[in-house]
Structure formats: C-alpha cells, structure tokens
Amino acid sequence: MFQVWTFQDVDIARIKKWVRGPDLASRHLKLVESRSSGEMSAPTDYLFSTLAYGSASALSVIGIYFIRQYMQGGQFTTKTDETGRVAIVTGCNQGIGKETVLELARRGATVYMACRDLKKCEDARREIIEATNNENIHARELDLGSMKSIRNFAAGFKKEQNKLHILINNAGIMDCPKMLTEDGFEMQIGVNHMGHFLLTLLLLDLLKSSAPSRVVVLSSIAHRFGRIKRDDLNSEKSYDRKMAYCQSKLANILFTRELAKRLRGTGVTVNALHPGVVNTELFRNTPFLGSRFGKLLLAPFIWIFIKTVRNGAQTTLYAALDPSLENVSGRYFSDCKPKHVGSAPQYDEDAEFLWAESEKWTGVNI
C-alpha cells in the first residue's frame, strides 16, 4: 500500500542536468513531459520540484528584501549634539514631522511642535518626552490656513524664546477638494506655500540673530509636474486637485531658491527636499489610496515600495543637522543627497513672480 523511496531511487546525474538547464519554465515543461512519458521516476520528480521551487522562492524573498532596502532610501547616521539649539517643526503631531521631532528630541534639542490640532499635538509631545526623556518639547497651536493664527504663533514664540536655529516647514495637505483658507487662498497653495512664507518671514529676524541657522522646506518630487499658473495662481478660473498640489510643491522649491538668494551672507541657509514616498496620512484625500480597502489591498505593495515614517524623516534630518551642509543653501535634496531640479532661467522668473505675489497676499516683505 505504501511505497518507500530510498536514496538509490534518486537519479543524481539527471537532477544535476536539470538544475543546470536553461530556465525554470522550460525545465518545468520538460518535467511535465517526462512525467507523462514515464521517463522520470516519482522520487526524482519530487526532489527536482522541491529544489526548483525552493530556490525560486528563496531568490524571490532575497530579491524582495533588496528592493525594499533600496526603496527605504538614504539614512542620516551622523551623530550630532543639538543641546541648546532651538527648533520649530510645523504639522508634527503625526507622520514625517512627528518622527523628525522624535529624533531632534533624542539629540537634545528644544523643539516647538506647531500643530493645527493642539490636543493631538499634546498627545504626540507626551509620547516623545516619554521616549526620549527630553522635557524641552513644547506643543503650540498653529493653523497655516489662517494668517491670524500664524501671526499669533510667531508672536507667542518670540515672547518665549530669543533664539531659533532650525525652522522645519513640514506641514502639508494633498489632493483635497477645492477649499479655501480663512483668508481666501486655495487650500493647497495657501497651507503648503503661503502659510509657510508668512511664518518664515515673521521669524527671519530670530533666524538671523541666531545664525548659523537653517530653514528646511518639505517639497516633493511632485514639483516636477507643477506649473506656476501666473494667470490663475489661486485656481479661481479652474481647479485640479493634483495640479494644485504640484503647483504648491513647485512653489516650495521656488521659495527656497529665492529666499536663499536674499539671505546670502546672513548665515541662514534654506534648502528644500523630497522625503521619498512615505507611508503617512498625506494620501487621505486620494481616491482609493486613501480608503481602508485600498490600503488593505495594497498592503504588500506598500510594505515593499513605500518608505516607513522613520525612513521618510531621514532627508529632513540630514538637511537640518548635517554639519557638512553648514554653508549650503538654495539646494534640493532627496535620499540624503543633493538632487537636480528643473531648468534655472524659467524657475528664476517664476520665483520672482511668486515672491511678489506672496508678499502681496500675506502683507509681509524683506
């Protein structure tokens, strides 16, 4: 009833030939043919299949591991001591911002977490203090969609601190349906660019007096698809949620270049970056990707190809802390290294246009 297979049953020479064969698919085909013709014995068949499919699975696992490692991008491993340095991070109750604050706290910095939702900000602050034992972490309210809130935040901060070494313009919103900020700006250009424009300019005096100091701007690779709509910057004539995000992220790059130019010789540097594609709540408004079902369905894909929040914060930390960037300004980074942005002459014209409009809209200038 039972057939016992012994080692002698296994045709070693034949297996060697098979393993050396051209490829898995043709080997499989031959296997099926030889099986039906009775040429190959059952034990040989069994051993070959195990070997072939075992090595294919092992190769796939190793391949997936290396792809995932590659997709997680560059790491900022340089050790720095930030004790006595003061930083502000916007939109940091979650996502890349929260992870950035966590690492700044570990390195001893005093950090002001500037968030729209103070309750969530307070919860995140407590978590960070618990994890790092750094008590110098503060939660403050800042809604970048309200010029009043931005002015209140800046005034409050200046009452508490007379130094600011690192300003990280991290907060962002993506793909939202057409909405306006409190002051009537289209939400994506309003929060991602105009709000940060006003905040940075209100804090410039402190940044200058605390130099060497740094402004870090979270842009995105999406800037490459962006166009500054000179005839409709505020999307009043037409609105496309994707293009509005791309425009706002291009605005981040142009703001960085123009501000860097204007701050030459002050000891304040300004750099922009793309954090990578990171597994955060930023996609909450994106059809399918933002839904629970979409996330569940794409979970394996996300695990392989999308950065973890920790890895997503690495380029921000690099731009904010790497000693080698002390005098580097007006650049764009990705994966902890410099990256090229689009063609200069057109960007310069757009940057000047955007700067003039931003001054007009926010009522501040330098």
Ligand SMILES: NC(=O)c1ccc[n+]([C@@H]2O[C@H](COP(=O)([O-])OP(=O)(O)OC[C@H]3O[C@@H](n4cnc5c(N)ncnc54)[C@H](O)[C@@H]3O)[C@@H](O)[C@H]2O)c1
């Ligand atoms: N996640 C990615 O794949 C990715 C890719 C490229 C660029 N970025 C950029 O990285 C930055 C951080 O995004 P994230 O991925 O951590 O997303 P996230 O949604 O997790 O975090 C964004 C933060 O911004 C805050 N925010 C939104 N509107 C605000 C407002 N009006 N005032 C104050 N805060 C506000 C949110 O509350 C949140 O804390 C954004 O600027 C985003 O454009 C992210």
